[in-house]
Amino acid sequence: MSRFLSLIIAVMLLAGTALADPLGLGRVAEPDEIAAWDIDVRPDGTGLPAGSGSVAMGEEVFVEKCAACHGDFAEGVGRYPALAGGMDTLQDERPTRTVGSFWPYLSTTYDFINRAMTVGYGEPASDDEIYAIIAYILYSNDLVDEDFVLSRENFTSIRLPNEGGFYMDDRIQTEHPLFIRPACMKNCKDEVQIIARVETAFIPADMNRDGSGKTRLAIGETLFGQCRACHQIGDGAQNGVGPVLNGIFGKPAGSNDRFDYSDAFAMMADEELVWDFDALNAFLKDPQGFIPGTTMNFTGIEEDFDRNALIAYLQAQGP
Amino acid sequence: MLTAGPTLAGDPAITEMQPWRRDLGDPIDDALYGMPSPFESDVTRGRVEWLTPDAYTAINFTPLHELDGIITPNGLCFQRSHAGAAQVDPAKYRLMINGLVDRPLVFTLQDLLRFPRENRTYFLECAANSGMEWRGVQMDGVQFTHGMIHNVEYTGVPLRYLLDEAGVKTAGKWLLAEGADAAAMSRSIPLEKALDDCLVAFKMNGEALRPEQGYPVRLVVPGWEGNMWVKWLRRIEVGDKPWHHREESSKYSDLMADGRTRRFTWEMDAKSVITSPSPQAPVLHGKGPLVVSGLAWSGRGTIPQVDITLDGGINWIKARLSGPSFDKSLHRFYYEFDWDGRPLLLQSRAHDSTGYVQPTKEALRKLRGVNSNYHNNGMQTWHLQSDGRVENVEIS
Numbered sequence: 001m002s003r004f005l006s007l008i009i010a011v012m013l014l015a016g017t018a019l020a021d022p023l024g025l026g027r028v029a030e031p032d033e034i035a036a037w038d039i040d041v042r043p044d045g046t047g048l049p050a051g052s053g054s055v056a057m058g059e060e061v062f063v064e065k066c067a068a069c070h071g072d073f074a075e076g077v078g079r080y081p082a083l084a085g086g087m088d089t090l091q092d093e094r095p096t097r098t099v100g101s102f103w104p105y106l107s108t109t110y111d112f113i114n115r116a117m118t119v120g121y122g123e124p125a126s127d128d129e130i131y132a133i134i135a136y137i138l139y140s141n142d143l144v145d146e147d148f149v150l151s152r153e154n155f156t157s158i159r160l161p162n163e164g165g166f167y168m169d170d171r172i173q174t175e176h177p178l179f180i181r182p183a184c185m186k187n188c189k190d191e192v193q194i195i196a197r198v199e200t201a202f203i204p205a206d207m208n209r210d211g212s213g214k215t216r217l218a219i220g221e222t223l224f225g226q227c228r229a230c231h232q233i234g235d236g237a238q239n240g241v242g243p244v245l246n247g248i249f250g251k252p253a254g255s256n257d258r259f260d261y262s263d264a265f266a267m268m269a270d271e272e273l274v275w276d277f278d279a280l281n282a283f284l285k286d287p288q289g290f291i292p293g294t295t296m297n298f299t300g301i302e303e304d305f306d307r308n309a310l311i312a313y314l315q316a317q318g319p
Numbered sequence: 320m321l322t323a324g325p326t327l328a329g330d331p332a333i334t335e336m337q338p339w340r341r342d343l344g345d346p347i348d349d350a351l352y353g354m355p356s357p358f359e360s361d362v363t364r365g366r367v368e369w370l371t372p373d374a375y376t377a378i379n380f381t382p383l384h385e386l387d388g389i390i391t392p393n394g395l396c397f398q399r400s401h402a403g404a405a406q407v408d409p410a411k412y413r414l415m416i417n418g419l420v421d422r423p424l425v426f427t428l429q430d431l432l433r434f435p436r437e438n439r440t441y442f443l444e445c446a447a448n449s450g451m452e453w454r455g456v457q458m459d460g461v462q463f464t465h466g467m468i469h470n471v472e473y474t475g476v477p478l479r480y481l482l483d484e485a486g487v488k489t490a491g492k493w494l495l496a497e498g499a500d501a502a503a504m505s506r507s508i509p510l511e512k513a514l515d516d517c518l519v520a521f522k523m524n525g526e527a528l529r530p531e532q533g534y535p536v537r538l539v540v541p542g543w544e545g546n547m548w549v550k551w552l553r554r555i556e557v558g559d560k561p562w563h564h565r566e567e568s569s570k571y572s573d574l575m576a577d578g579r580t581r582r583f584t585w586e587m588d589a590k591s592v593i594t595s596p597s598p599q600a601p602v603l604h605g606k607g608p609l610v611v612s613g614l615a616w617s618g619r620g621t622i623p624q625v626d627i628t629l630d631g632g633i634n635w636i637k638a639r640l641s642g643p644s645f646d647k648s649l650h651r652f653y654y655e656f657d658w659d660g661r662p663l664l665l666q667s668r669a670h671d672s673t674g675y676v677q678p679t680k681e682a683l684r685k686l687r688g689v690n691s692n693y694h695n696n697g698m699q700t701w702h703l704q705s706d707g708r709v710e711n712v713e714i715s
Binding site for chain 1: 368369370371372375376401402403415416417418422423424425426427430433434455456457458459460480483484485486495497500501502503505553554556558560562563564565568569572574576577578579580581582583584585586588598599601626630631632633634635636664668670673674675676677678682686690702708709710711712713714715
């Protein structure tokens with residue numbers, strides 16, 4: 001090696017060393033600063049504060065601070081998540097993922113409630129209250145008895161049913177060998193058919209359309225013909241056999257105070273059902289199944305696309 | 320055909336004097352921070368109301384069908400927050416590094432600006448991008464099927480430099496990255512990744528981060544799911560084990576058909592999509608020359624090749640890549656051809672630098688079922704109809 005090259009390498013090494021050395025920037029974090037921000041809790045219990053709370057106390061705190069979004073029984077409201085139930089549903093067509101049915105570690109509940117549910121969205125809660133809320137969530141999942149008290153001392157003895165249900169990402173081993181291979185370029189299959197579609201709503205006014213081109217809204221409007229015998233919608237709509245449906249999307253169920261609802265419907269109103277997408281979708285698929293005892297004489301709409309279109313139409317109607 | 324002599328058939332856009340020719344334009348002081356033309360006012364992020372509980376823990380979508388090249392303009396980068404977009408005062412910004420380190424440290428924004436910095440362009444894709452399509456077609460437009468992605472040039476300090484400053488103890492194997500917002504978003508990241516290519520970024524596309532993207536400082540975790548790119552970054556803790564926090568156990572984990580769940584599915588596998596034509600970008604010009612344009616990316620490297628099919632996957636053609644090919648960044652592809660007006664079934668297929676070829680959605684469903692919510696990198700099919708409309712379809 002020439003002396004010149006050696007010199008260049010020596011200079012590069014020096015430059016490299018200079019970067020790897022601390023620059024002396026920043027300052028030492030004080031213990032009270034670390035205490036203020038280091039709030040995390042781990043499955044081995046690291047980070048849990050002293051404290052305890054009972055199921056009974058938890059029920060009171062939960063109803064006061066959590067139930068508006070998560071329901072009195074931790075069953076979830078609207079699109080806010082359910083925290084209880086769903087045991088043994090993880091292989092179902094529609095699994096319910098809750099603390100009891102899905103979450104692997106109880107420590108995650110403490111960490112998350114303290115981190116994100118006692119500020120912003122939620123209500124401030126003391127350490128004891130957080131233990132109590134978790135005790136109540138465990139009770140709602142039938143994982144502890146009603147006289148259970150959760151504390152820092154017994155916290156890690158509680159293991160959640162699905163802890164063993166998680167495993168490390170294995171796509172490299174199980175999937176990549178299937179997809180790292182030469183790709184077919186010619187005559188890769190015999191024929192192709194469309195098996196599902198979302199008919200597009202994006203049709204510019206100036207587009208040349210053939211006779212079949214209908215928007216989802218237009219399809220929804222046609223479908224609403226089946227509802228029109230009993231329901232009115234639009235300007236000047238009045239209650240008839242069924243209530244007026246203006247602005248029904250997003251409205252609480254049974255909230256038309258000029259309409260005399262069936263007992264079944266009144267009960268849904270008491271349970272604060274809101275007509276969001278999921279609720280309308282479930283109701284329109286199977287009215288009697290979703291609200292047993294409803295007097296609405298309609299068997300439901302089987303096709304996902306049609307329900308979607310009808311809901312889009314309902315959503316598009318003003319209040 | 321050229322017409323001789325004076326006629327009234329000329330294009331009024333030419334023959335009539337337009338206001339922008341006749342009158343002075345706007346004075347330059349009118350837009351000290353420039354905005355797009357009013358004629359582009361419909362090019363915005365879009366939300367799907369039913370998808371999330373409210374407007375704070377919510378997501379909106381990048382209008383991919385309106386964009387070209389590889390860079391996403393800052394104001395159109397999709398936005399996901401778990402407790403709203405925090406407005407952090409930079410004078411009160413602090414970044415703490417604690418845990419298994421020799422010196423727990425606190426940095427101000429000014430401290431960060433004194434470290435050597437780097438400029439790198441990366442895509443950020445939400446793990447749930449295309450998640451609504453697991454059970455079958457649902458969303459009406461590429462903005463909503465694929466718009467949980469953006470591609471930005473970041474300026475920032477390699478996280479490695481900050482960790483060196485604090486001195487990671489030998490037992491340190493994991494980091495917890497934590498945000499300063501009302502969700503105090505937290506994710507566990509293996510130390511190996513942090514030392515490899517993570518950035519602590521303060522600029523996007525040359526200017527300060529937007530509030531909804533983590534102003535003043537966010538973590539950049541190249542190629543890995545967007546949730547890990549903690550915004551409003553306030554703290555890095557070094558530990559010996561992962562934390563298993565909410566967004567890496569109950570969420571952002573992939574439930575398989577057998578009821579078991581993959582955790583720590585960090586990398587975003589290779590994926591592509593045709594952004595135009597697409598449902599929101601129909602073909603208005605009829606038959607003749609047609610430009611197909613799209614995006615491809617991989618969390619595991621670069622994209623050396625993208626294939627296009629016009630017949631639903633019977634035959635494939637190599638698309639033309641144009642623009643820079645950066646590691647873990649969006650790549651832009653084109654395919655230009657003479658459309659005869661017949662209906663087409665358009666798909667694109669990305670190959671990444673590891674040799675991985677983007678699979679069909681059906682192939683993924685066979686492996687994972689339909690309840691995994693996240694990491695749907697299957698091929699998208701658009702049905703271009705004779706009249707120019709485009710539908711989101713699934714094919715056999």
